[in-house]
Amino acid sequence: MDNTPRPLIAGNWKMHGSNAFAAELAGSLSDKVSNAGHNSFDMLLCPPAPLMGSTLAAIGAASIALGGQDCHSAEQGAHTGDISAGMLADAGCSYVIVGHSERRADHGETDDVVMGKAAAAQTAGLAPIVCVGETLDQRDAGEAIEVVTSQVVGSVPDGSSAGTIVIAYEPVWAIGTGRTPTAVDIEKVHGAIRSAIDGVIGNPGQVRLLYGGSVKAGNAEEILALENVNGALVGGASLKAEEFWAIAQAC
Numbered sequence: 001m002d003n004t005p006r007p008l009i010a011g012n013w014k015m016h017g018s019n020a021f022a023a024e025l026a027g028s029l030s031d032k033v034s035n036a037g038h039n040s041f042d043m044l045l046c047p048p049a050p051l052m053g054s055t056l057a058a059i060g061a062a063s064i065a066l067g068g069q070d071c072h073s074a075e076q077g078a079h080t081g082d083i084s085a086g087m088l089a090d091a092g093c094s095y096v097i098v099g100h101s102e103r104r105a106d107h108g109e110t111d112d113v114v115m116g117k118a119a120a121a122q123t124a125g126l127a128p129i130v131c132v133g134e135t136l137d138q139r140d141a142g143e144a145i146e147v148v149t150s151q152v153v154g155s156v157p158d159g160s161s162a163g164t165i166v167i168a169y170e171p172v173w174a175i176g177t178g179r180t181p182t183a184v185d186i187e188k189v190h191g192a193i194r195s196a197i198d199g200v201i202g203n204p205g206q207v208r209l210l211y212g213g214s215v216k217a218g219n220a221e222e223i224l225a226l227e228n229v230n231g232a233l234v235g236g237a238s239l240k241a242e243e244f245w246a247i248a249q250a251c
């Protein structure tokens with residue numbers, strides 16, 4: 001029996017789109033997923049919060065999940081501009097990205113903060129997608145594996161198990177740049193993450209480890225075939241239905 005986790009192809013729209021855009025993109029993907037019948041992957045769309053209603057409406061009955069791009073660690077309270085995990089669940093989400101490097105950099109999010117968000121997500125019944133990744137300076141200094149594994153250990157809540165957490169390796173220098181690590185480097189880091197979660201997460205072999213950073217239709221097949229790569233977190237290329245669908249088809 002094939003024991004590898006079912007791949008997850010996640011689209012992170014970041015701060016892009018409009019209701020009309022969401023309706024068109026999610027509608028087109030919904031048609032593709034439904035027409036394909038049986039798919040060998042799970043698809044997830046993470047639009048900006050105000051576009052969730054139109055995205056969900058366009059998904060309709062298709063088997064596509066909805067996710068947030070961030071959440072607060074508190075259940076509710078005086079946190080102007082923030083969104084709780086419970087609100088995301090109420091809006092129809094089943095996942096939420098936490099600790100994306102853009103949040104770590106723009107909002108000073110530490111591993112502790114990310115762990116709090118991931119725990120809040122789990123309490124609300126969402127699977128957090130915990131993002132980790134080294135900067136170019138850290139890679140050049142030979143510290144990539146140390147940095148990434150320490151982020152994993154520092155950001156994953158106690159008591160997590162394969163069904164309640166997803167981890168995404170996204171080298172900061174590969175995001176939106178068109179550059180990707182070599183296949184060997186991706187396998188090295190994913191292998192190190194898999195070892196790091198052994199003993200930290202229940203059923204570690206079944207945890208989905210996504211790769212993210214300049215995934216495109218042209219490199220998806222090679223990346224998704226690598227050992228310990230169980231899907232992709234896609235930014236820019238998830239904003240075009242044909243390109244995102246081609247990435248999913250590479251599973």
Ligand code: PGA
Nearest residue numbers: 175176213214234235236
């Ligand atoms: P990219 O972004 O695919 O545009 O590089 C990935 C991400 O930041 O999740």
